[in-house]
Amino acid sequence: MSVAPSPSPPTADVRVRDAALEPIRDAALAGRRITFEQGMTLYRTRDVPGLLRLADAVRARIVGEKAYFVHSLRLSQTNVCYVGCTFCGFARKMDEEGVWDYDLEDVWAYVDTHLHPDLTEIHIASGHHPKRPWQYYLDLVRGLTERYPGVQVKAWTAAEIHHFTKITRPRLTYREVLAELKEAGLVAMPGGGAEIFAEDVRRRIARAKVTAEGWLEVHRTAHELEIPTNATMLYGHVESLEDRLDHMDRLRDLQDETGGFMSFIPLAYQPDNNPLAAELEAMGKRVHTTGLDDLRNLAVARIYLDNVPHIKGYWIMITPEQTQLSLAAGVSDVDGTIKDERIAHASGAVTEAGMTEEELVRLIQDTGRIAVRRDALYNEVRVFE
Numbered sequence: 001m002s003v004a005p006s007p008s009p010p011t012a013d014v015r016v017r018d019a020a021l022e023p024i025r026d027a028a029l030a031g032r033r034i035t036f037e038q039g040m041t042l043y044r045t046r047d048v049p050g051l052l053r054l055a056d057a058v059r060a061r062i063v064g065e066k067a068y069f070v071h072s073l074r075l076s077q078t079n080v081c082y083v084g085c086t087f088c089g090f091a092r093k094m095d096e097e098g099v100w101d102y103d104l105e106d107v108w109a110y111v112d113t114h115l116h117p118d119l120t121e122i123h124i125a126s127g128h129h130p131k132r133p134w135q136y137y138l139d140l141v142r143g144l145t146e147r148y149p150g151v152q153v154k155a156w157t158a159a160e161i162h163h164f165t166k167i168t169r170p171r172l173t174y175r176e177v178l179a180e181l182k183e184a185g186l187v188a189m190p191g192g193g194a195e196i197f198a199e200d201v202r203r204r205i206a207r208a209k210v211t212a213e214g215w216l217e218v219h220r221t222a223h224e225l226e227i228p229t230n231a232t233m234l235y236g237h238v239e240s241l242e243d244r245l246d247h248m249d250r251l252r253d254l255q256d257e258t259g260g261f262m263s264f265i266p267l268a269y270q271p272d273n274n275p276l277a278a279e280l281e282a283m284g285k286r287v288h289t290t291g292l293d294d295l296r297n298l299a300v301a302r303i304y305l306d307n308v309p310h311i312k313g314y315w316i317m318i319t320p321e322q323t324q325l326s327l328a329a330g331v332s333d334v335d336g337t338i339k340d341e342r343i344a345h346a347s348g349a350v351t352e353a354g355m356t357e358e359e360l361v362r363l364i365q366d367t368g369r370i371a372v373r374r375d376a377l378y379n380e381v382r383v384f385e
Contacts, residue, residue, distance in 0.1 A: 014057045016050035028058050028303050036249060042300045043241045048292065055299035055330030063309065063332040066383070067369040069360045070336035070376065071120040073111065077102040077140065081127030083159075085195075085206045087237060089273030091127050101129070104139060108147060114339050115148070118357065121336075121376040122148070124155035125192050128163045134172075137164065138184045145185030152187045152376040158218035159193030162210035174221045182227055188376045189222055191230030191265055197250055198243040205237065205276060216254055223260025228377060231261050231308075235297055236269040236289035237276060244297065248304050255307045262378055263310035263333055266297050268317040294318045295329045302330025309378070320355065320363055327367045334360060 014025055024038045034042075045051055078101040081091035092099040102110065111122065122144055137156070144153050156164075164177045172180070196202060197212035210218070219229050233247045248264075255261050271277040271287035280287045302311045312333040313326035323334050339354040355363075357373070361384050364371035371384040 014050075014053050016047055016054065018045045018047035018050060021045055021047060021050055021054065024303070025054050028054060028306070029061065031061070031306070033306055034304060036245060039245045039248070039300060039304045040241065042303060043245065043296065048296060051299050052295060052329045055302040056328050058303050058306075059311070059330045059332055062306075065368075065370050066332070066372045067327055067364045067367075068310065068333045068372050068374045068378065069357075069364070070374050071116060071118045071357065072336035073114050073116075073119055073122050073339045075107070075111065075122050075124045076126040077107050077110075077124070078126050078129050078132075080129045082130050083128050083206070083208045085209060086276040086279070087195075087205050087234065087269060087274050089270070094131075104136070104143060107140060108143065111144070111148065116337075116339075118373075119148070119151055120373075120381065121152045121154050121188075123190055123376075124153070125157050125160070125190055128160065132167070134164060134168045138180060141181055141186050142184040153185055154188040154190055154376045155186055156181065157190055157192035158215040159210045161189075161218045162214055174218050175225070178218075178222055178225050178227060182225060186227065188262070189219070189227060189229040191232040191261075191263075194232045194247070195234045196239045196243050197247045198239060201239050201243055205234075212250070216250060219260065220254060220258055223258035228260050228262050230263045230265060230312075232265045232267050234267045234269055236293065237271075237280070237287075245300070245304065248301060252305055252307060255305070259307070261308050263312045264301055264305050264308050265312040265314050265335075266294075266301060267314060268294055270317065289318075291318075291322055291325075294322055295326060298326050298331055299329045315355070315363075320359075324363050324367060327364065327369055334364065336360070 014029065016022060016025055020041050024034050024041060027034055042051055079090055079092045080094055080099060080101050141153050141155060161174060161177055165172055165174060193210060194215055195206050199212065202212060222229050231251050233244065235244055251261065251264065268289040277287055298311055298313060310333045311331050312335055313323040313331040314335050315323035316338060337355055337357060337360065361371040365384065372380050373382040375381055
């Protein structure tokens with residue numbers, strides 16, 4: 001997942017109208033770390049064009065002009081889940097209408113149906129099933145690895161790893177669970193389940209999910225086992241700007257320690273078909289993130305997370321059009337072809353469930369950037385000049 005950074009542009013070429021941004025600009029472009037207080041200045045500045053220009057220059061310094069995507073299949077083998085997160089419209093109980101729960105043969109049939117010659121990764125995230133045994137998950141990873149050689153299995157959020165420790169007998173540790181999954185063929189982990197680390201918000205929206213400390217410990221352990229991971233943050237609901245930056249700050253600290261994060265993906269809250277949406281609507285609060293909020297959040301992330309290689313614009317949640325704009329706001333990855341995404345769409349995402357390679361390449365190239373198809377570990381597969 002190495003990148004070839006470009007030379008830092010002269011600070012005079014990054015115009016800012018807010019004088020408070022000038023020392024932040026000078027530090028960020030010189031590769032010096034900004035403080036928490038300076039991060040809050042980025043969130044609060046009214047000079048949004050200056051903020052976006054600065055994030056774009058930092059992106060160029062860290063990554064260069066390439067923008068990445070992957071041929072990916074989203075596999076959610078079940079939506080059975082007992083956790084009860086209030087922001088989620090995906091989860092179902094065992095006998096509820098709309099439930100699905102794939103046996104292994106169903107999984108193989110599903111993948112066969114969506115198989116593409118250039119498929120690079122199978123990305124797995126699903127519900128916390130109360131009855132599936134631990135061996136099922138090992139057999140699932142091993143079976144995918146053996147049946148689809150060359151396709152990388154990127155699977156299980158930290159919340160699911162925490163769940164696995166509860167269903168093993170005798171109970172396994174995070175390290176033991178991850179080691180067994182790696183032996184079965186796991187090559188990387190997605191970054192879901194992070195939501196917001198702030199305890200008061202987490203109690204409100206994800207009370208029964210793995211704690212913030214547990215999420216960080218799972219990823220720390222994965223990195224120690226040489227399993228690279230991504231990291232996410234769910235924003236646009238009941239959190240504050242300070243909560244967002246605190247979330248990034250904890251990720252930055254862990255990345256200093258381990259260096260195992262490949263990308264950071266801000267996820268815009270989808271305000272349909274979930275209890276939190278109804279709660280916010282009853283309070284008269286706006287429940288959709290705005291385009292400006294999306295771009296600002298991505299830009300702040302690129303500047304603040306100076307040690308994370310990539311900031312990802314997740315087109316499923318912010319639309320392809322907004323993702324294209326984000327390529328001028330610090331973003332260096334647009335995720336991928338996806339195919340049959342279900343989790344975000346269950347909560348109201350209005351985008352298509354997948355895109356073609358041609359659409360993604362055009363999305364990137366129309367901005368003047370170099371489109372690169374990658375694998376799950378950011379190894380370059382094809383560069384579209």
